[in-house]
Every structure is written in C-alpha cells, then in structure tokens.
Amino acid sequence: MTADKYRILLTGSKGQVGKAILNILSSNPLFDCFHFDRSQMDISREDQIKNIIKDIKPHYFINTAAYTAVDAAESDAENCMVINGHACGWIAEALKKQNGRLIHFSSDYVYHSYTGFPLKESDVTRPAGVYAKSKLLGENLIREAGIPAMILRTSWVCSPDGKNFLNTILRLSEQRPTLQIVNDQYGAPAFASDIAHETHRILEAHAKGLISDHEFNDTYNFTSHGCITWYDFAVKICQLAGRTVEITPIPSKSYPTPAKRPYWSVMSLNKIKTKLNARPPHWLEALKACLREKSL
Template identity: 40%
Template sequence: MKILLTGCSGQVGYELERSLQGLGQVVAVDRSRMDLSNLDQVRDVIRAEKPQLIVNPAAYTAVDKAESEPELAYRINAEAPGLMAAEAKALGAALVHYSTDYVFPGDDPAPRVEGDATGPINVYGASKLAGEQAIAASGVPHLIFRTSWVYGMRGKNFLLTMLRLAKERDELRIVADQHGAPTWSRTIADTTALVLAQAGQGGADWWREHGGIYHLSSQGQTTWFDFTRAILEQAGIDCKLVPITTADYPVPARRPQYSVLSSQRLMDRFCTLPQWQEALRLCMK
C-alpha cells in the first residue's frame, strides 16, 4: 500500500511517519512540497503519487491568529481536506484526517461523544468542522479522528511552552477553569497505525463498517493549571503556579470551557487509550 502522509514536520505528522512504517510505502511530504494553502499543489501531488491511502495531520492550528485570517484557516482546514477527499475517491483510495475538540461549544460539563451536536465558538473550530463535513460529503472511505490538547517533544505546543517559561520566570499564571484531556502526539500516531493495520486486513468492507468519526484522546481530564503542575513535577522544575480564570487571560479566540472527549467508541472497537498522566510520564521520559 502506498501511503501519502502530509505535514510530516509537524508534531503529529512526525510521529506518524514513524508509526506507519510497516503498513506500506510511506511518502511523507511537508509544506515545502505540499502546502495546503495551495490547492493546485495539493491536487498535483496526489495525482502524481497516486496513493491508496492519504493520511492528513497537516492543519492550520494557530487558534487566535485564525480570528484574523479566516480565509486562510478555511482553505487549509476545510477546502484542502475536501479536495483530498475528492481526489482520493477518484483514485479509489481512502483518507485519514484529524479534527479537534473545538468543534464543540464546551458549554456542557459531560464528555462529548461522536454524535453530539457540534457548535464551534471560534474560527479554528468552525474551519475544522467544515473540513469534517466536506470529507463526509465526498463519499470517500474515511476515518476522522477528533483529538484534544495535543502536545509532544517537538513543534509548538503547551508542554514545551510551559517548560520554557518555567525556566525563565519565577511565577506562572495558568488558566484553571478550562477542562480537557492532554493527548500525546505519539498516542495519536500509534493508535492510528493500530487501526489502519486492522483496516488493511479488511478491505473495502472494513471501511464501510468501521469508517467515520472517532474521538481519540487520552483518558481522564484535567485543567491547564493541573496539567502544568504535572509537567513541572515530571521535569523537576520549581516554579510558583497561580491559578487564574479564562476572563483573567483575554485572547482573540474564545475557548470551550469543557472539551473532554469520550473515546469509548474507539476503545470498544480497536484498542485502549492511556490515562493522560501516564502518557505525559512516557513522553517526558
């Protein structure tokens, strides 16, 4: 199987390039070869490579900046995935795509399941939801994995930012009233590979039976404040943490107050997912 992997220099794409080895021939491309804001380039690469599977972790993820760049966010997060889906269908290929907890409004303190009503409250979430809808509308065999609070040891993410700031400052003020599940980029990649290993054995019937949307995030829940405390404890860094509210830290894009995802559907069908504390320990180790 020939697998076209986008965004291979990103934190999830980097891990996927490793995790997907053994499932087929992985053709990994980054923005220099396949810039998702250039739809003609996206189409040309797919037609040149003729993959049997496209795995697309590439995305516009600058949540606050998206408020002032909605056209670019929609082109990368909605139009490009829709184009990938159409091209994959024309090739008889399948598509794996990644979405976000931000497709939900976060106003209900209960873990979200796949069929719950969406209602994004910022441009980023709306653009990711539009990408989901474009893929579903294409009719291509697909998997969409919604994940949350992604971190890792490369790229730009909350964990690396906190490690840097804690070494530079004596005190950090961290939001303590937003709830979610931090998810290691390697957990996402390894779970994807486990699911695709099953798909490869099942053929077209497998995609008809198992395709669609799944939530893929670590188990349990926490706040940004408690996540930071766990990070610094693991790193052995002594820095004073001060809990603050969302209102105390104004940013351009609104954030969901509660964006915990229930991954039970994925775990019932495929594999277990780790508690967020255990995944953090392994990541930092």
Template identity: 40%
Template sequence: MSGAGDRTILLTGVNGQVGFELARSLQGLGNVIAFDRSKLDLSDLDQIRRVVREVRPSLIVNPAAYTAVDKAESDADAAMRANGEAPGVLAEEAKRLGAALVHYSTDYVFDGTKEGAYVEDDAVNPQNVYGKSKLAGEQAIAASGCDHLIFRTSWVYGTRGKNFLLTMLRLGAERDELSVVADQIGAPTWANTIAALTANVLAQSRGKDREWWKRASGVYHLTASGSTSWHGFAEAIFALSDLPKKPHVKAIPASAYPTPATRPANSRMSGQKLRDLFGLEAPDWRDAVALCMAR
C-alpha cells in the same frame, strides 16, 4: 481498493507534531511517502491535486493543518483554505482513486457547554474560526463519499513544534510564578499516542475489503484517557521536570486571560466508540506526559 495489501501511504505535514510521529508509527503498514509543507502546502489546492495524482496512494493520512488558533481569528481565509477546503480536495482525490483518507480534527468543534464527555454525534457548535474551519473540513470529507476516518483530538503536545508543554518548560525556567487557566477541562494528548493509535487502526484495516471501510468510516474521538485543567497539566509538567527551581503555578479563570479565540470550557471527549469498534484504549494523560518527558 482501500484495504489492499501493498499500500502506498501519502503522509502530509511530516514536520509537524503529529506528522513526525506518524512517519515512524506507519512504518510496516505500507510504502510511506511523506511530504512537508514545502512540497505539499494545504493552502495550494492545485498542488494538492497534482501531488495526489502523481503519487496515486491507496491511503492518505493528513495531520497537516492551520493550527494557530488565535491568529485564525484575523486570518480566517487562510484557516478555512487549509482546514476546510484542502481536506475536501484530498477527499475528492481519494474518492477518485478508490483510496481512503485519515484526517484529524479537534475538540473545538464543540461549544464546551455540555456537562459530561462529548460523544461523536453530539451537536457541534464551534465558537472560534479555527473550530469552524476544522468542522468545514469534517463536513467536506463526509460529503465526498470517500472511505475515511476522522479522529478528533485535543490539547496536543509533544517534543517538537509549538505546544503547551514546551511553552511551560521554557517559561518555568525563566519565571518564579506562572498564571495558568484552571476552569477549562480537557485531555492533554501526546502526539505519539495519536500516531500509535492511528497505526493500530490502520493495521486492522490491512487486507480488509470495502465493507470494512463502509462500516468503519466516520468520526472518532481520539484523546488520552482522563482529564485535567490547563493548570493541572502545568503542575504535572513541573512535577516531572528537572528544572532546578520549579515555579509556583497560580490558578486563574479563563476570564483573567482573554485571548482572541474563545476556547470551550469543557473539552472532554469519550473514547468509547474507539474502544467498541477497534478495541483500543488510550493511555491515561498522566502516564503519557511522563513517557513524553522521559524522552
């Protein structure tokens, strides 16, 4: 049963930004068996089934994904397999075992035309292949009927992997001026925040019966509080950095920096449902950036 006491937790993508943090945050919530891509590759659906059947987890936590947003435009099959089909296979296997699945999705399921913050039941309309593949994963999980939590997050960064924060620090050390998009708005979200809030929700699920999971199952928005532009995020990073000479950050429109994948202009997502059901308040994005950089 999903809420059983001694849990075996299967964690995917342990070397990724969020997976790395989850491997630490999930300690104490069960026996965490973590896999990197060499042992559990989301592009290999047969391997996924085999691994889940061998481990027989009571909980699967899946932060692994195809995350190369621009590359996905020319690599749609690979993106769809990892982000759309693989979560469906994990969900089917979870259902078969009576296990629960925690999965991560994205603000890119929305088209970004809404004025205010998106809520969970707003109409989805992804504008790029990556967003479409992530939405397919959400839909496959829901269709499986397994107990599940889908956390949509945005603008993920951390101290490892490829992300905006590390890119800015690298480029800022090399250049006197950087041009950064100022007309896309969202919440930069630290991988550690995602892992900590996930662990808090899962701690609440311990010892709970199927009724708890029936009530809790669904989609939640999990991002830092507040919002900014990519330009504002860059300025905050440099203000906190110890670079001897800080670059000038020039604000530009998205139209001046064309990319293969279209990004939503508004990526703000409301955290009200997470607050209402689990009593959790995400930290302000500025506070989280400061903590991350202090690390």
C-alpha cells in the same frame, strides 16, 4: 482492497502528529510512505493536491497538515478556512477518482458545548471562532465527498519537540519565578506518539481486513484518559520535571485570547475503544512517557 504494499500519502510530515506517524510507518514493510511537508505539498493549492494524488495514487491519504495557530486564525480567516476547510474537500474529491481512503484529524474545538459529560461524537457541534469553524467545515466537506474516511477528533496535542503547552510550560518555568494558568477549562492531552500508534494500528488492521470499511468510515474521538484543567496539567509537568516555579490558578477571563477556548473539551473514548479496540493511555502515564523521551 488487497495489495503487497500499501501506498500512504502523508501531509504535515514536520508537524507533531505527522512526524510521529512517519516515524512508525516508515518501519512497517507493509507500507510505502510518501511524506510531504508544507514546502513539498502546500494543501492550500488545489492544483498541487490533485497532481500529487494523481501521481502517487495512494491507497490511504493521512492528512495531518493544518492551520493550528488558533489565535492568529481570528485575523487570518481566509487562509485558515482554506487550509483546514476547503483543502479537505479538494483532497477528498481527488481521492475519489483514485479510490483512495482518507484518515483526517479534527479537534475538540468543533464541540464548544459545556455538557459536564464526556462529549460523544454524536453530540451537537457549536464551533466558536475561525479555527473551530474551519475544522468543522473540513469534516463536513470530507463527509459530503462520500469517500471512505476516518476522522479522528483529538485535543491538547503534545510531543517532545513540538510547539505545545508542555514545552511552553517547561520553557517559562525556567524563565519566570511565577506562572498564572487557567483553571476553568477542562480536557485531556493527547500525545502525538499515542495518536500515531493508534492511527498505525487502525490503518494496518483495516489494510488486512480486520477492521471493516463500515467501522473505518466514521468519526472518532481520540485523546488520553482523564479530565484535568490546564492548571492541573502545568502543576504536574513542573512537579515531574523538578521545576520549583510557583503556579497560581486563574479564571479564563483573566487571560483573554483572540480565539474563544472551549471550557469543556472532555471527550468520550467509548466509541473508539469498543468499535476499533483502541486503548488510550491515562494522561499522567502518557505525560511521564513524553518527559522520559525528553530525558526529563
């Protein structure tokens, strides 16, 4: 595939990852980025997906749009399954007709296995809860369509201005004298700017023929390096931001939520590092960079 300029169709352009990707793509003259927020392209509408793909004929479709309210999903299953699941199948089928490629984002929630070892892409998936099942359905429908597609599984996404754990802790630490944070769920945050940087690097390398179709067309984990609990994360956020709130570690059973959280979300990064030459940052360096961006 060679072109003077590659047409990119980006969904979820106002979300954490979508916004960060748009920011990078729009300054690369190799790409023409057609970006859509939910009001401009609702991926729960198959007709909109078909028509927009037919009009734009994208070389690459980057799907960051998703139903990410994991607790709300438990009582809104149909919507969540359509947006995270069936819509992925519609996108893939419409792309097939245009010979388009797909970059799609999935989640640590598909694993739900407490192995104690970093989770590999080939590990068994045991999604628990509506959101987790919807994300796996999306992955499977994309694979079934048989188009060239890269699926990036990420976790604990943070960005300077998004709706995320980092900003919740910064807000609560100003409002309350003490916080109780779960200390038995392990994982690593992924910062939207790092996800965007790697997505852009891989996309550009693939467009230039430096990454083969075979390497592109696969599932990869991508997050920061490290293994922490939400408690560890909260403590470090407050320490670096100069917040004096007292933080108490608690077990998950003391903080019941409608959706089950995975206890173990630590993902192996070996595949994306060896096959695609990715260089994920350590979570602490990435956190510091994000706080600098927030001027904290």
